[in-house]
Amino acid sequence: MTDWTDAARKLAEEITAAAPEWHDSVSSTPRHQLVPRWWEPIPDSYPFAWGLRTPQPDQPWAETYADETLVTRVGSLHADRADLSDRPTGLPTSSSTLPGLIVRMLHLLNPGKQDRVLDVGTGSGYSAALLAHRLGGQQVTSIDVDPYLVDAARERLAAFGRQPHLEVADATRSLPDADYDRIIATVSVRPIPPAWLEALRPGGMIVTTIIGTSLLISAQKHADGVARGRVQPESATFMRTRRETDYPARLDNVYDAARDQPGTETRQLTGTLPDLWEDWELRCLYELDTPDVENRSATRDDGSQLLWLLATDGSWARADSETMTVHQSGPRRLWDDLERVQARWTAAGHFPLHGMTVELGADRHTLTSPDGTWTLEL
Numbered sequence: 001m002t003d004w005t006d007a008a009r010k011l012a013e014e015i016t017a018a019a020p021e022w023h024d025s026v027s028s029t030p031r032h033q034l035v036p037r038w039w040e041p042i043p044d045s046y047p048f049a050w051g052l053r054t055p056q057p058d059q060p061w062a063e064t065y066a067d068e069t070l071v072t073r074v075g076s077l078h079a080d081r082a083d084l085s086d087r088p089t090g091l092p093t094s095s096s097t098l099p100g101l102i103v104r105m106l107h108l109l110n111p112g113k114q115d116r117v118l119d120v121g122t123g124s125g126y127s128a129a130l131l132a133h134r135l136g137g138q139q140v141t142s143i144d145v146d147p148y149l150v151d152a153a154r155e156r157l158a159a160f161g162r163q164p165h166l167e168v169a170d171a172t173r174s175l176p177d178a179d180y181d182r183i184i185a186t187v188s189v190r191p192i193p194p195a196w197l198e199a200l201r202p203g204g205m206i207v208t209t210i211i212g213t214s215l216l217i218s219a220q221k222h223a224d225g226v227a228r229g230r231v232q233p234e235s236a237t238f239m240r241t242r243r244e245t246d247y248p249a250r251l252d253n254v255y256d257a258a259r260d261q262p263g264t265e266t267r268q269l270t271g272t273l274p275d276l277w278e279d280w281e282l283r284c285l286y287e288l289d290t291p292d293v294e295n296r297s298a299t300r301d302d303g304s305q306l307l308w309l310l311a312t313d314g315s316w317a318r319a320d321s322e323t324m325t326v327h328q329s330g331p332r333r334l335w336d337d338l339e340r341v342q343a344r345w346t347a348a349g350h351f352p353l354h355g356m357t358v359e360l361g362a363d364r365h366t367l368t369s370p371d372g373t374w375t376l377e378l
């Protein structure tokens with residue numbers, strides 16, 4: 001069996017070419033000790049389910065030192081506490097993020113040797129491990145809403161000599177301490193909690209992502225208390241913050257009504273059916289405009305497509321490319337909202353979302369298109 005350090009060094013070479021200051025942290029961090037077991041999707045399972053994975057005896061480092069996300073908790077079941085026969089069907093509620101993305105975000109964060117850093121979303125402890133290696137444990141605070149994750153990470157990090165300050169906290173509420181030079185979040189938020197801006201020193205940086213979008217933003221706090229920055233060129237998608245042990249159930253009850261009922265309004269579909277999976281920019285803009293709409297899609301054998309939009313208030317829409325119709329129901333007209341956003345984005349020249357500017361003030365957080373004509377509230 002080869003030593004894990006060869007695998008870690010290889011990973012460091014692969015992912016730190018543009019961020020060489022993180023090379024030694026990656027090559028000296030035993031990710032396999034932080035992620036001894038994880039969940040993998042079971043191919044062709046219906047409903048979609050997860051199965052437990054442990055390192056393969058003949059290639060013990062292949063997965064833990066690949067630049068891949070390892071899902072460690074599904075619904076309320078952590079892989080550490082699962083049996084081989086468990087087949088959870090929920091959403092991931094914790095993971096060890098792909099190391100390359102952590103390194104890109106840390107490079108953006110650019111902490112100085114004396115800086116105090118808050119790592120939001122301890123998860124497996126991997127990001128805290130890299131930070132503690134580079135800055136020393138006393139400079140790093142890492143928080144997670146889940147007590148088991150915090151305890152497990154503390155014990156595992158200590159086993160290889162990293163001792164950041166770890167604490168159980170809901171990052172959407174108050175923070176332990178209120179004095180950081182850098183805040184990095186590997187869990188998505190919306191809005192950016194006011195406590196984060198209050199806790200950040202002037203000149204400090206925030207690197208985070210926005211719920212329901214793949215927008216990675218970085219912003220620096222100015223002397224006037226406002227943090228200003230940009231949507232970064234790379235995409236990053238993180239699970240959303242939660243306050244409970246699991247996320248609320250998906251909108252199956254709304255889908256039951258939306259699946260094939262006529263609804264209260266039926267009209268012609270104008271134009272082609274958007275592919276909200278492929279067209280991630282439209283999906284982000286729609287999410288920013290009309291938050292928390294769940295979308296589902298299906299393709300029939302003849303290639304025609306269906307798209308459903310579902311909301312917690314019972315509003316739904318269904319568009320069908322075969323009949324070229326749209327059905328809508330409930331208090332809001334979700335398809336009309338999608339068309340409005342699509343038309344506005346077309347009129348705005350399909351600007352790159354990665355060029356948007358970010359402004360995080362005391363009572364207003366905004367993203368603005370490069371030409372300044374479209375401002376979206378966070």
Ligand SMILES: C[S@@+](CC[C@H](N)C(=O)[O-])C[C@H]1O[C@@H](n2cnc3c(N)ncnc32)[C@H](O)[C@@H]1O
Nearest residue numbers: 094096121123124126127144145171187241242
């Ligand atoms: C993608 S994981 C973090 C990955 C981690 N940084 C790593 O390197 O392994 C996201 C984490 O955010 C945590 N989380 C979710 N909601 C939270 C909240 N409200 N406050 C703090 N942490 C939260 C989850 O429990 C989960 O462990």
